Amino acid sequence: MSTHPTTARPTTDRPADTVAVRDVALRDGLQLTDxxxxxxxxxxxxxxxxxxGVPELEVGSMARPDLVPALADTLDVIAALDEDERDRCWVWVATPGHVRRAADAGVRRFQYCLSVTDEHNTANIGRDTETSMAALPEAVEAAAAVGGTVQLCLATTFTCPMTGPVDPEAVLRLVADPRGEGTVDVVLADTLGQAHPGQVRDLVAAAVEPAGERRIVFHGHDTWGMGVANTLAAVDAGAQVVDAALGGLGGCPFAPGASGNTATEDVLFALRPEWLDPDRFHELVAASDRMLAELGEGSRSRASAGAHGNGRRFDWTLPAG
Structure with missing residues (x-):
């Protein structure tokens, strides 16, 4: 029996420049790097x-520094940014207390995360899914008190490392849950990168109606090589924002088997938003190269590899020298 939601598949004629690509290298991307x-x-x-021209970024997390040490300086990063920069930067939170602490430091964009399965939610943030949902209205209220906004981020929307395939109806119930009123986006995360384009298309399409006026954000991983294909399927089904990480960095410390996010270079090369041209793409690849060199990591981006290739008659290839 199929576990996919049965729904019509909307076909979008939305141009690529109306789909926002959010880079998450500075949060999800750094979680597993040495x-x-x-x-x-x-x-x-x-x-x-x-x-x-990247419209939005994820720049850190309020997770315990001893569990995710690479993100321990998140509030220092926020403190160094100006108000306009902060307004385009999201920070991961999991409790109302996280929201209040981050708000005191100047954060105004909060990504409130929980897992669809109790097992992963407990491993990831130490409580069951219902407890996280019950606290969501308080988190929204705390953000609103400082003029901030909250995304509802649902991890393990396709598969869970502890329990396997996830029932799409469980995901849709959380999207429709009235306690999510006041959030501005719904993030559907393929945490393990095990989904295929048909699954992504079906779930995103089914989530559009219960999401209401909220944007649908697709967060993909490239574990099984479906990252770009899944991203394009999500856009076709109605996602308005897609996540990706420079160099394909990323993975969840509490999700064995999860590898890197879909590479920002690959997603941008595929979508070609209006702001992107070959020169800007070259600068983005150079920024990714610098980041990876400081981390001692290699790039998993196929588009970056292409840019470093020998196709000199192709504008998107890096200039010689």
Whole structure:
């Protein structure tokens, strides 16, 4: 029996420049790296990406520093940014207390995350899914008190490392849950990168109606090589924002088997938003190269590999020398 939601598949004629690509390298991308980026390097990368035209970024997390040490300086990064920059930067939170602490430091965009399955939610943030949902209205209220906005981020929307395939109806119940009123987006995360384009298309399409006026954000991983295909399927089904990470970095410490996010270079090369041209793409690849060199990591991006290739008659290839 199929576990996919049965729904009509909307076909969007939306041009690529109306789909926002959010880079998540400075949050999800850093969670499993052995190397560390300095705070100054993070701030410089934020400014480079925003300056090139990347509309939104994920820049850190309020997770315990002992569990995710690479993100321990998140509030230092926020403190170094100006108000306009902060307004385009999201920070991961999991409790109302996280929201209040982050708000005191100047954060105004909060990504409130929980897992669809109790097992992963407990492993990831130490409570069951219902407890996280019950606290969501308080988190929204705390954000609103400082003029901030909250995304509802649902991890393990396709598969869970502890329990396997996830019932799409369980996901849709959380999307429709009235306690999510006041959030501005719904993030559907393929945490393990095990989904295929048909699944992504079906779930995103089914989530559009219960999401109401909220944007649908698709967060994909490239574990099984479906990252770009899944991203395009999500856009076709109605996603208005898609996540990706420079160099294909990423993975969840509490999701064995999860590998890197879909590479920002690959997603941008596929979608070609209006702000992107070959020169800006070259600068983005160079910024990714600098970040990866500081971390001691290799790039998993196929588009970056192509840009470094020998196709000199192709505008998107890096200039010689």
């Amino acid at each position: 190397g560390r980026l300095s705070t100054a390097s993070k701030v410089a990368l934020v400014r480079t990406l925003l300056g090139l």
